[in-house]
Amino acid sequence: MVFDKELFVSAPGKVILHGEHAVVHGKMALAVGLNLRTFLRVKTRKDGKISINLPNIGTKQCWEVSQLHSLLPAFQDDLKQARPSSKHLETLRNFVEFPKENKETESLALLAFLYLYVSICGRDMPSMDVVVWSQLPTGAGLGSSAAYCVCLAASLLTICGIIEDPLQHNTKISSWTLTEQELINQWAFQGEKIIHGNPSGVDNAVGTWGGALQYQSEIITQMDRVPMLQILLTNTQVPRSTKVLVAGVKDKLLKFPDIIGPVLSSIHAISQECQRILKDMTSGLSADHYPILEELIDINQNHLNVIGVGHPSLDKICQVTASHGLHSKLTGAGGGGCAVTLLRPDTDPNIVETVKQELISCGFQCWETSIGALGVSIHLPSSLPADIRSEFGI
Structure with a gap:
């Protein structure tokens, strides 16, 4: 576990450059990283609470970590297996007790967060504040939910010590190793399943690796280098x-x-x-x-x-x-x-x-x-765009 830690993580949106609809019929599509990004700040705390703030969709929640431990029995058999089930969703929905006026977008965003938090952190749940601010409009087909899930997965895996903080030893490194990115992508895909049910995996792959990806017959292939x-x-x-x-x-x-x-x-x-x-x-x-x-x-x-x-x-x-x-x-x-x-x-x-x-x-x-934007990245506070620093109050 990493204590007294603050991380700033971002992931790009995506656009389909060519291949819309044809891809449904076995043809090739090209998906590219969009340099409108989702930014996440996570900061550990010591009071036994966890909060998440999603100002873009007007949602903020705070729980006692001890409350979240009550969810573990429902996840016990599948812990760290990255397979969201109907049992998981039902357990999480009952736990949150969404008010009737709560919108589906808000509900699914919270469910994805809780699923990833409980599944990744397990019994060693850290106390933390999470704030997410996105440049991407929601519901526009630009991969906003995938960018959100990629940021969550990367930050939780890092905070819990499952993958290393790239900035810990070298302030010039802005992303994780390929092996660590694979793990980020796998967990982000599970978050996408919570939100979309049966996603293709393209959006979270673009959010993780950026650049350009070829998608055909459910096979995703990363292009080595692409121009911006x-x-x-x-x-x-x-x-x-x-x-x-x-x-x-x-x-x-x-x-x-x-x-x-x-x-x-x-x-x-x-x-x-x-x-x-x-x-x-x-x-x-x-x-x-x-x-x-x-x-x-x-x-x-x-x-x-x-x-x-x-x-x-x-x-x-x-x-x-x-x-x-x-x-x-x-x-x-x-x-x-x-x-x-x-x-x-x-x-x-x-x-x-x-x-x-x-x-x-x-x-x-x-x-x-x-x-052709960069994939999931970790930032020094000083390297964040000015508008994002302002939103995070730094």
Whole structure:
């Protein structure tokens, strides 16, 4: 056990660069780390209490550690086996006694925390304060819950001494070893199961390793190196049902197999070509690569409209950005949700600002950020972004 300890941990969100919906039918998708991050501060205390504060969703809870020991019998047979069961969920729900007005997002976030805390810490439950602040909007398909679970897993494993604090001996190291990251990812995946039931594992893998991952037929493969690409990320704030959109594509495929099948195969080829370009770019950024990436974005966006997952809000983003020479596509399920716009290194900052303001005037949220971001990281307080230091009161 590590006493008198304070850790600052972060993990990136994720976007699907190419391969949406086609991946459901056995094709390749490329998922990339999004440099909008979730930050967690954990600080040990000595009064026998544990608190968690999630200001983004308006949730704060505090318990006596002795109360949480009452949960151990329900976890006894499965302790440290990382397999959440219906028994675990029922036990945790009964323990928390959520008020009727409690939202499902808040409830699941607390359940995931308690599950990971009890499972990882076992009988040696430390007294601690946990505060989580995220730059990621919830429910936008950007991996916010996975980034949360990755931060929880990394911080709890470190505080409990199961993995080493990378900053303990070398203040220049910002992450854990590959073996330790594997363990972080395994536990984060269990937290994701609490929140999403049957997740693919892609979001927590991106949150752990960052960069870019290839996902096909339930096999996740990490790309060795990828360039950091500047983007605009736009959230239409239009709600959509991933389940309904996936079902709609399936219906089209069954109705028009000779039409939709080749479109899905073309999306697969786009993912492959993009992967090749990204690999080439790691040997030296070349302006010649950007026109190809832009063409791939345009072609894929048209394909996604063909299979029925577009939306007028996404069309509007494409129109606004195209009028300034920029290229955009939806990311994720479509039907609303978010879009990414590629920014070349030589893009005029004034154009970027103009586009952002036009998109905001349409009622959208817009961030200038990057993809190919670092995975789970540990920070010195002085290295945290200024806005995050402010949120944590440091």
